[in-house]
Amino acid sequence: MTWTWFHRLASPPYVYTLAARLTPWFAWPAALLIIGGLWGGLVMAPPDYQQGDGFRIIYVHAPSAWMSLMVYTTMASAAAVGLIWRIKVAHAVAASCAPIGASFTFAALVTGALWGQPMWGTYWQWDPRLTSELILLFLYLGYMGLRAGLEDTQRADRASAVLAVVGVVNVPIIHYSVTWWNSLHQAPSVMRLAKPTMALSMLVPLLMMLLGFTLFFAAILLVRLRGEVLSRERAASWIREIVNA
């Protein structure tokens, strides 16, 4: 019995309608959490004794960085499912994730640079986390580039799935080696984007933002997924039924 819902998830028409129904359930809580988190972080939380008001960018930077990694893992998992069990909807999910993840990565880099300016006086430092984020951005771009370069959708799906799985295995290795590299050349001044020690009033809005971003990702993914399914199944009869209804 438990496998029936799994099999239904592999059916594009079912996923198409399910995604439409689920989107508001993710979108509204996401909006509330993000607004609440922003208000709590930007207005309510007290300024950090060391960094002043400059630390507040963490309320956007940390969730973006967290999401960039989480989306990559989701993308790789969906791709692996599609590769092993040959489920086309899983490939559609992976394809939909990629631009979202790349955007989160880009946002993390930009907010990291903006944070760096008051902290270090320059917009860019080869901080291990920022460097890892930059490499992750290239992993996303490589994935999207491979998809774009292969015309046959089925081959693009499967090849990019292999790439995503290889990438997800490499991410810890890359992160470790970048941290190691950075530790070798530690300058006397504080180079890292140091998280300030968190009081509860600072932590709660951060967690709200994290959860809000996650739900936001889910909502956007569902919207993109519907578009992706439509584009892939454009020749199928069930699309015509929906259009004519």
Place this chain on the structure above:
Amino acid sequence: MNRFGSPATHPVVQAGATHARRAPLWAATDRAAMFDAARLALARDLTLAFRKRGQLVQPLAFFAMVTMLFPLAISPELSRLREVAPGVVWAGALLASLLALEFLFRDDAYDGTLEQYALSGQSLTWLIFAKTVAHWLLTGVPLALMAPLAAFSLGVSAAAVPGIVASVAVGSVALSLIGSIGAALTLGIKRSGALLSLLTLPLSLPVLIFGARATQLAITGGPLAAPLELLAALAVLAVTLAPLAAAAAVRISLE
């Protein structure tokens, strides 16, 4: 619908019919051993490379040229160049091996021999590993031997030579293997050079980091066991996992 010829026009041959059938000659027992098959794949690639010797030199010439760019772009002072020597040598080696990667599967995919490997009944993973070993012997080893020359031109002393050769030799094993994945994924894409670089470089960064560190320690005379061992660990990991991914990618490109 698809139509069939009617079976009535085809006489059924009974056992013991008047014209004797020739006994089939196939025997499942003379299948080639996996190691022999891999050895043949390696031998073929090496033979082919030596018949097209001109192509072998290209990555090395590229490496020499890249090394030459830096003194011209930075400064002729050897003391300054010595500081950047590890980075220059490794950036050059990485770019040169990227250049050579395009040839790894391209010809075989084009003339159908890669397809025959997939249909040979042998493990495609092993055959691809053999091809990658051939590629390393033809690219990585010469680069490792040329790296000291590049380093000399940047003011590095002769005492650093063993360390530099060792780090580039071990690192290029991982580079060839990681690159084989990208090469297999981009099979058949026209002008795939930039995409291949985009796919391979992020995955090769750990090799660059540890390799450059090992080279730097070799130049300054420090203990390079740690980064060299990390390079070896990466190479071992690549040997175990990369051929699997490359074989999967090759099968996908044949679909």
Place this chain on the structure above:
Amino acid sequence: MHDKCLDVENLHLWRGDRHVLRGLCFSLSSGECLQVTGANGSGKTSLLRTVCGLMYPEEGRILWEGQDVRGDLATFHCSLVYLGHEPPLKAELSARENLHYWIGVRRRVGAAALDSALERVGASAWCDRLVRTLSAGQRRRAALAGLALSMVPLWLLDEPTTNLDTEGQQLVGGLIAEQLERGGMVVAAVHHELPATVRDLRRLELSA
């Protein structure tokens, strides 16, 4: 010695949006040759590649000796040889060397067997010249020598008579006839009829 048998059940294959193979079924036993005809784009090559296991059908099964080939593709591959449009030869090797590597990866091949296969296809005169100096017909003959050498029950041939003169086409017919007499089977995708030396052809016509 037991009879070999190839069964194709309800094969459906899509290439992109095109439904190329639509519920194809056939059965082939020892000593039978299936001639597949059809216009360009009707799916002849796709059918051969799906039977090989290179392409994955959306629905349907391929059975070899009663077993689904997906269960053990490697063993199935040991029992077949596939010859595509282009002969799988490296230009910088001689015909003999090509066969040595191509078939040697599959099974142990002695020098005597190589020589006799090359002689069978009339290649003894030029078998040690580099393939890039050979004509298209000669390359095709060299590939046919590989067929004779591979000693497998199932041959999957995609347009085996391309680039061959009348004598060459008779050679193809002769090779196929010998294979059938040995109890093997052949599936050949062709534009024109196979030579008359192949008797009792089964026919399959694919529509685009």
